[in-house]
Amino acid sequence: MTSRIPLVSATDTPAASRATLDAIHGAFGATPHMFRAVANSPAALQAMWGFFGALGGGTIAPKLGEQIAVAVADRNACEYCLAAHWALGRKAGASAAEMAAAQAGESADPATAAALRFALKLVEQRGQVGDADVAALRAVGFSDAQVVEILAHVALNLFTNYVNVAFAVPVDFPAVKLRSAA
Known part of the structure; x- marks a missing residue:
């Protein structure tokens, strides 16, 4: 390609x-x-x-940032970002099982699971979230700064997903199979 x-x-x-x-x-x-x-x-x-x-330099741990990235990449069918962030997530300390779960928008950790649900809701509903969505993040311990950073991670990943999908950028990281189609 x-x-x-x-x-x-x-x-x-x-x-x-x-x-x-x-x-x-x-x-x-x-x-x-x-x-x-x-x-x-x-x-x-x-x-x-x-x-x-x-x-x-934010307060969201690199591992969680990469888990958000693979969830968003899979939802947007961005093979490039999925491959890149899978590798970066492993480097940040996530196991292969944790990355596979994150790719599906899931985690055994309640805080990570809440962050992934919020991130995917942002993507799927184009930012249309409600009070209960933000409250769910606070309930598992995220500060307001971290809630904003989760949204910022989603926004950055939308930028990179769109670049790679729209411009058909060839993947130069070890390939990871998409779970879903956009």
Whole structure:
């Protein structure tokens, strides 16, 4: 499969994207295809990488962030994000069973399960959640800051899912089978 948007290389990277791509390469040890596609727009690349960095400094644990990512990726049929976040989730300490459960929107941990239910409701109902949905997160111990961060993780994953699905970005992580179709 060929990407619908060129994957920039070292020789054709827009000058304004070079520093960000260098930082991404340093973080991953390679430059994932998704970032090479987004690098066509220095503004979009800066926004995406900044979003990842900001949430990386948040109060939601990296493992939960990756569990949210695989749930959202599966719901949006984004093979790229599913593969990438499955690998990142394992690196963040999640077992294969925990990642498979998260992909299905489930967890044995009540707080993680509540976060995944909320994340998927945001996706499925386009943000139309109610008081009870937020209260359910608070009931399992999430602070208001963490509730906002869960929503921010969903928003970032919608951005990356849409990039990869719309532009048919070739997967460069070990493949993971989707559970559902979008």
